[in-house]
Amino acid sequence: MESPQQRRERRRAEKRQAIRVAAVKIALDEGLEAATVEAISAAADISPRTFFNYFATKEEALVMGPIWRPDELVDLLGERPADEPAFQSLKVVMRFLVVRGRAIWADMEPFMELRKRHPELAAKVRAADESKIMEVLFDAVKSRPGVTSPVHARLLIVASFGAAISAIQESLSTGGSAEELVEEAFALLESGL
Amino acid sequence: MESPQQRRERRRAEKRQAIRVAAVKIALDEGLEAATVEAISAAADISPRTFFNYFATKEEALVMGPIWRPDELVDLLGERPADEPAFQSLKVVMRFLVVRGRAIWADMEPFMELRKRHPELAAKVRAADESKIMEVLFDAVKSRPGVTSPVHARLLIVASFGAAISAIQESLSTGGSAEELVEEAFALLESGL
DNA sequence: TGCAAGACTTGCAGAGTCTGCAAAAGCTGC
């Protein structure tokens, strides 16, 4: 049985998604400029003020949530054996996130299409988290086995994200399997590019 | 002798920098929130409207320009021998850019300090260009020798930028030599992380 | 059923960013 708390959370998430869908539809049908908060809220049948109860910025409504959250990343990494080399841990975590992300996105063609047309949108939304992610992961990675210097730690992190993003990007533009692509990317990283 | 054209360009660049300095000073002294367009323009002794003749967005005034421009990147890459492996070409180009960037930044402590305090700012400004850079570089890199697949091309690009950014980041936070750090980063990439 | 507490929605006013337009001011070469 669903608790009232859970129920509210679920409905909130559904409404959030409904607003997203409305926003993306407008952006695709009438162009990004037409997707004002006013237009989106009208389409989603809420007041403009309410829009901002669901999203902190307009852009947030136009892209899917990130497939990784800072705290989750740290948790996932923490679950890996303490003596596993950092590279290996990151690979496992990233593969998991990419595969899960692709599954969530399976029914989201409009979002992918918008992402293709306006790649800067996702980048801008992600930018806010990016530095926080680097910061927390840096601490989590630098003391792992196989990390020889601070630059090594940073590089492992950006390269891992690079591998994941490259795989997703390529998967988006050619339709290839994201899982195989992320595998390929990590293999390339491991063998020295 | 300086042509009138050059003269105008130089003065424009100087004014741009003066506005930047004023903006960063306010952000450091009174906090990011105090750095409104109105406050910045008052400090720089121009009208708010004029501010937007120099910067497309407020944030642009708060960070140094990027150390790479998309067209310059393509040019630099094009100057490398056609039979040089992609990895090597990228390494040379990136080292050049990082070294030049560091030199430009030598006198710019306030900008570095602001970047430390608000790392998301630079990321947000950079985000707009990021996807364009990836796009143009992807075309420039994918047909180079030593590139085995589209994912390989993308990965080379993100890894190279990752190396440059990691080196800069580390150099900023510890004061180490950016040149040595970028060297170290590429060596790590080459040997398989 | 009906009410009280809490959560969600909304309107409103206001601050702030950014743009287009046209007038004013400044500079340049002749």
Added chain:
DNA sequence: GCAGCTTTTGCAGACTCTGCAAGTCTTGCA
């Protein structure tokens, strides 16, 4: 000192986003 150029500025207006307070809806419980 004038004619043609660029630069600056004011103004009006669209748009994003926030705080606040009032209104509406839901939920649990008597």
